[in-house]
Amino acid sequence: MTSTDRGPNETIFTLEATQLKYGHGAVEELGWELKRLGLARVLLVADPHLRRLGLTERVQGIIEQAGVRVTTFEDIHVEPTIDSFGAAARFAAEQDVDGFVALGGGSTIDTAKVANLIRTHGGAIIDYVNAPVGGGRKPPSPLRPLIAVPTTSGSGSEATTVAVLDIPDLKMKTGISHRTMRPTLAIVDPELARTTPAAVTAACGLDVVCHAVESFISRPFDARPRPATPDERPPYQGSNPVADIWSLKAIEFGGRYLRRAVRDGDDLEARGTMMLGATMAGIGFGTAGVHIPHACAYPLAGLKHGYRAEGYPTGHNFVPHGFSVIVTSPAAFRFTYDAAPDKHIRAAELLTGGPITDPGPHSLPDALIALMKDVGAPAGIAALGYEDADIPALVQGALKQQRLLVGAPKAAGAAEIETIFRQSIANW
Known part of the structure; x- marks a missing residue:
């Protein structure tokens, strides 16, 4: 059967899912997962409010105990803007890292996705924003590994290809979406959601x-x-x-x-x-x-x-x-x-x-x-x-x-x- 014989409509769907590790204490296996991926130095993108709960230091310690060097970025907006994404992307571009860890909710994970995108492929963020708002540019090859460690139960960003951002000058929100932006692994630990209001x-x-x-x-x-x-x-x-x-x-x-x-x-x-x-x-x-x-x-x-x-x-x-x-x-x-x-x-x-x-x-x-x-x-x-x-x-x-x-x-x-x-x- 040729493509013409199939008719004008789609006949194929794909499922490309993030690897998932779920359960109480799952975050303790983060270091093992980083080593499994062959990562030597990572950028930890963390919700700044997790530091006062001791969670950021805990995760930093888990990473370092595995022999992986870690640099931390915590300038996260609750609802990210193109400017806040830009700050994260510039910071990531200056770092000699071979992977990323995101610790927080959807805003944090989305920030890590975009930082990874620009660190890997360069360019301006607006170039990748979905058309017609942005250029709709597609990443030409896979990004660096990203492990998402959610601390809230909502966005599902740990399993998606999307990063959502606010563009205040246009008074609208939109997104960047591409299959390469899906995190490599999601570590979902119920104990991390205990303190969410x-x-x-x-x-x-x-x-x-x-x-x-x-x-x-x-x-x-x-x-x-x-x-x-x-x-x-x-x-x-x-x-x-x-x-x-x-x-x-x-x-x-x-x-x-x-x-x-x-x-x-x-x-x-x-x-x-x-x-x-x-x-x-x-x-x-x-x-x-x-x-x-x-x-x-x-x-x-x-x-x-x-x-x-x-x-x-x-x-x-x-x-x-x-x-x-x-x-x-x-x-x-x-x-x-x-x-x-x-x-x-x-x-x-x-x-x-x-x-x-x-x-x-x-x-x-x-x-x-x-x-x-x-x-x-x-x-x-x-x-x-x-x-x-x-x-x-x-x-x-x-x-x-x-x-x-x-x-x-x-x-x-x-x-x-x-x-x-x-x-x-x-x-x-």
Whole structure:
């Protein structure tokens, strides 16, 4: 059979997953993993707030005990900007390192990805930012090894190809995405999430849920046009049977454990399972992709900076990523319901822990709203500081995220996105 015989649509999907090491005390094996990879000197990119908890020194010690030299960079922004990425990239470019370790949440891991990218291939960060915002340049070869050690349970960055950044001059967030940016190994240790504040746990956990649901109901991989070459196959390929397995389990974990994880920081079963769920969701959406809620989240995070986030040790206002994605998700999934009713209902069942007695377009939105209420999420975009007059600018910001929107199970243009924003002013 020739490529012409296969028709115009895609017939292939790929799964390229980060190696995973999970369990209590897993971080103690970091030194062994560095030696296994043949690394002699690494750059430790660490959340600065972990030093006061003694975690940075602990990890530095583990690295040094393995006979690996370590230099540390801690100038991390909670929501990274192109400038903060630039500072990390410049520092990394000056270091004689053959690998990276990232210790922290998604912001830290994303910073390490970009520092690794520029250390390896040079150039300006904007050159690699997704088109049409940036140049969309593709790294020509693999990056240096990166071991991600997450301390929160949300972004799944330890398993994805993406680094998200804010570009203040454009009042928007966007990303850099390429298969070479996926970390080499994720070491997920539940004990590292014990000190995460409840509000941060809530925002991170809602990000897990949104990742998993969006990827599960994304446009099927075989509904996309076939790429001209394998190199042009996007990292976000659409839902497929393998990615669905990871996404479904992450949805289940969110429904069963997020409320507990928010309620009790010492509930290591709940916090550890949410950390595992974040990585699993990362594997799922790292292959299938996310779409409407994440496209809407970028302008929500970038257009205004008036929201004061609880629990985050930062002196500036910002919208935590998990909150920016979840606030439009009920309206988004109400809109996408008729494209895949069975998948929407299945996701709702996993979030609620049982069969839906009155299934319909409201099932998944209702399940999400109940979870949002229980963990203290903002009620809608008004709670983030937006009003009706801001919606045209929000729509335009979302429309710039075509890399994401093409993965929606049904087409969403300006009119549809405007409706989603208007319905999201207040979800209850």
